[in-house]
Amino acid sequence: MKQQDRDDKVEEPTAVYNAASSAAGETVERIRAGLPMVEFVALQELLGIGAEALAQHLAISRSTLVRRRKSGRLDMQESDRLLRFARLYARALTVLQNEATACDWLKQPARALDFITPLTFAETEIGAREVEALLGRIEHGVFS
Numbered sequence: 001m002k003q004q005d006r007d008d009k010v011e012e013p014t015a016v017y018n019a020a021s022s023a024a025g026e027t028v029e030r031i032r033a034g035l036p037m038v039e040f041v042a043l044q045e046l047l048g049i050g051a052e053a054l055a056q057h058l059a060i061s062r063s064t065l066v067r068r069r070k071s072g073r074l075d076m077q078e079s080d081r082l083l084r085f086a087r088l089y090a091r092a093l094t095v096l097q098n099e100a101t102a103c104d105w106l107k108q109p110a111r112a113l114d115f116i117t118p119l120t121f122a123e124t125e126i127g128a129r130e131v132e133a134l135l136g137r138i139e140h141g142v143f144s
Contacts, residue, residue: 035079
């Protein structure tokens with residue numbers, strides 16, 4: 001696939017994480033190149049939150065968000081964080097089996113997370129791992 005074709009390829013953010021592990025190299029390459037802003041918008045719509053709210057979770061300032069909209073591409077760190085949230089959405093959807101329920105769960109304070117929302121807790125990698133662990137406990141019927 002030519003570089004231009006790969007850059008113009010638009011996928012749902014969750015599709016990137018649901019890809020086979022053999023595509024990990026391509027995913028890393030896309031993160032390094034910076035994901036297109038359409039993937040930011042797609043995740044924003046999936047989560048049902050505003051652009052500024054998602055930007056805040058991704059540690060993107062308002063002025064940087066404006067620049068990213070103009071350039072049409074996130075940087076490597078922002079892309080990595082975007083895919084972290086896409087991964088969590090995909091996991092919540094798998095466990096809770098309903099888009100609305102998954103979105104609501106991600107936005108509601110959770111007792112197991114010290115009454116912090118999973119989206120806020122996942123702003124760090126270690127927090128995201130704890131959210132994934134919580135989803136695993138929910139999936140296996142462990143009281144959380």
